[in-house]
Amino acid sequence: MDPSKFLTQEQIDWCDRHIDFGWGVNTKGEVTVTEHLYFKKDRSFDRFPVQFAPVKGDFNCDRCPNLVSLEGAPSHVGGHFNCSSCPKLTSLEGAPSHVEGDFYCERCPDLTSLEGAPEHVDGDFSCKDCPKLVSLEGAPAHVGGRFDCGNCDKLASLEGAPAHVGGRFYCWHCVNLLSLEGAPARVGGDFHCFECPKLTSLEGAPDHVGGEFVCWGCPIVSLKGAPSHVGGDFSCTRCELTSLEGAPAHVEGSFNCGHCPKLVSLEGAPEHVGGGFYCGKCPKLPDSFMGIIDEYEERQIDWKTAHKLIHSYTARKAHSIGLI
Numbered sequence: 001m002d003p004s005k006f007l008t009q010e011q012i013d014w015c016d017r018h019i020d021f022g023w024g025v026n027t028k029g030e031v032t033v034t035e036h037l038y039f040k041k042d043r044s045f046d047r048f049p050v051q052f053a054p055v056k057g058d059f060n061c062d063r064c065p066n067l068v069s070l071e072g073a074p075s076h077v078g079g080h081f082n083c084s085s086c087p088k089l090t091s092l093e094g095a096p097s098h099v100e101g102d103f104y105c106e107r108c109p110d111l112t113s114l115e116g117a118p119e120h121v122d123g124d125f126s127c128k129d130c131p132k133l134v135s136l137e138g139a140p141a142h143v144g145g146r147f148d149c150g151n152c153d154k155l156a157s158l159e160g161a162p163a164h165v166g167g168r169f170y171c172w173h174c175v176n177l178l179s180l181e182g183a184p185a186r187v188g189g190d191f192h193c194f195e196c197p198k199l200t201s202l203e204g205a206p207d208h209v210g211g212e213f214v215c216w217g218c219p220i221v222s223l224k225g226a227p228s229h230v231g232g233d234f235s236c237t238r239c240e241l242t243s244l245e246g247a248p249a250h251v252e253g254s255f256n257c258g259h260c261p262k263l264v265s266l267e268g269a270p271e272h273v274g275g276g277f278y279c280g281k282c283p284k285l286p287d288s289f290m291g292i293i294d295e296y297e298e299r300q301i302d303w304k305t306a307h308k309l310i311h312s313y314t315a316r317k318a319h320s321i322g323l324i
Contacts, residue, residue, distance in 0.1 A: 048072030070094035136160035
């Protein structure tokens with residue numbers, strides 16, 4: 001197809017200058033490529049002056065120092081879409097509606113909104129390291145892989161997060177995160193909300209986490225709101241807990257509540273723990289609890305027995321003096 005029938009000479013010159021590995025035009029006047037769309041080293045353009053057709057492979061417009069808009073991007077990307085490290089990009093308006101691979105908009109220092117993001121991402125979606133992002137509103141409804149909004153300094157809640165995340169969910173080191181409200185009800189992989197210095201509650205956390213759940217380094221005062229089921233390890237170390245009330249009922253991996261200086265009781269511990277149980281470096285925790293855990297770790301008792309002893313004051317005291 002003769003490009004001159006649909007494009008101006010200025011648009012043709014732009015395509016020749018910036019698009020790597022050749023290009024063409026379809027009957028709609030959209031710019032096409034064979035499979036992947038890559039730009040040459042000169043990425044000084046501030047916008048796409050043409051409309052790109054859907055691509056079978058990847059679309060990479062990362063590291064474009066002047067890019068201010070994604071208008072003109074393909075409506076569908078069969079591979080990955082990457083607009084990371086674009087310092088002047090403030091929104092995702094114009095982004096594809098469906099990405100079959102991963103979608104990356106990481107390290108965009110002026111990105112304030114996810115409005116315009118794809119509705120559906122089959123792979124990972126990452127908007128981490130965007131210091132001006134204030135909300136997850138506009139995020140995809142469905143992410144088949146990992147969702148990562150970690151290290152976003154202005155994010156205060158997870159409202160607007162995807163309803164479905166098939167892989168991991170990361171909201172780690174968000175220094176102004178106050179709440180987990182808005183998180184998906186179910187996460188297929190790990191859930192990491194560690195090192196969030198203003199997060200005091202797990203209310204709003206997923207009810208089911210297929211992998212590990214990590215909330216260490218947060219001033220959490222209660223485990224109320226924690227998932228009921230964790231398929232991997234559960235770690236709430238270095239928190240402000242006084243007891244384990246609200247802990248998951250079922251932890252398939254190990255449970256770690258060590259380095260909690262205010263912890264005075266293990267009551268509320270999970271009914272099922274598949275791996276180890278760690279509560280060291282908790283100076284206020286009575287020895288009667290520690291003795292039970294030591295025996296469990298040494299495989300002298302099973303977790304069912306340990307759980308009963310932990311939750312019975314009479315049995316715990318009797319056990320501590322060697323009566324049972």
